[in-house]
Amino acid sequence: VWRLVTPIFIHFGLMHLIFNMWWLFFLGGQIEDRRGTLRFLILALSLAIASNVGQALVEQLSLPALSLGGGMSGVGYGVFGYVWMKVKFDNSAGFTLSREQVFVMVVWFALCILRDFPPFDAYLSGLIKDKVGNTAHLVGLFLGLAIGYAPVLLRKR
Numbered sequence: 001v002w003r004l005v006t007p008i009f010i011h012f013g014l015m016h017l018i019f020n021m022w023w024l025f026f027l028g029g030q031i032e033d034r035r036g037t038l039r040f041l042i043l044a045l046s047l048a049i050a051s052n053v054g055q056a057l058v059e060q061l062s063l064p065a066l067s068l069g070g071g072m073s074g075v076g077y078g079v080f081g082y083v084w085m086k087v088k089f090d091n092s093a094g095f096t097l098s099r100e101q102v103f104v105m106v107v108w109f110a111l112c113i114l115r116d117f118p119p120f121d122a123y124l125s126g127l128i129k130d131k132v133g134n135t136a137h138l139v140g141l142f143l144g145l146a147i148g149y150a151p152v153l154l155r156k157r
Contacts, residue, residue: 003056004049010070012130023076027083027097034093043147047078047140054139069133074140080105081144089152109137 011017032040051074059069084102086095112132114120 004052005045007052007070008048008072008075012070016071020072020076023079024072027079030083030095031079044075047075047143050143051075051136051140055133055136058135071133073133074136077137078140078144081141082148085145085148089149112137
């Protein structure tokens with residue numbers, strides 16, 4: 001059971017840790033300030049569990065050997081998706097996210113995916129050295145988008 005959450009505490013390099021903590025500080029801090037510590041904790045744990053399970057399932061299907069995963073990127077993309085939906089559709093709480101920040105997050109998401117496919121792998125291996133947990137990014141992002149947008153859908157009914 002502990003493996004559902006503990007990968008968020010493992011990072012593979014200083015830049016990996018810095019980027020993950022920046023997302024958590026800037027985006028997660030906004031959520032915690034506006035929604036409270038308990039709700040933010042529940043959101044972060046939900047994002048961690050979902051993204052880690054998704055990544056583990058894909059790894060098990062593609063690699064029979066042991067595969068190590070780590071990082072908080074699934075949570076990072078989840079809080080990004082949450083804040084993005086709040087800014088775009090329901091910003092009564094005053095969340096902030098610039099177009100440039102959205103651009104950087106989306107471009108980085110795309111670059112990480114392209115890193116796994118030729119001929120991009122040769123070009124991007126200097127920028128993104130290690131294998132990336134793209135499934136964790138994807139699951140975190142879509143869950144964050146869904147949780148952030150859900151109240152808008154419920155109000156429309």
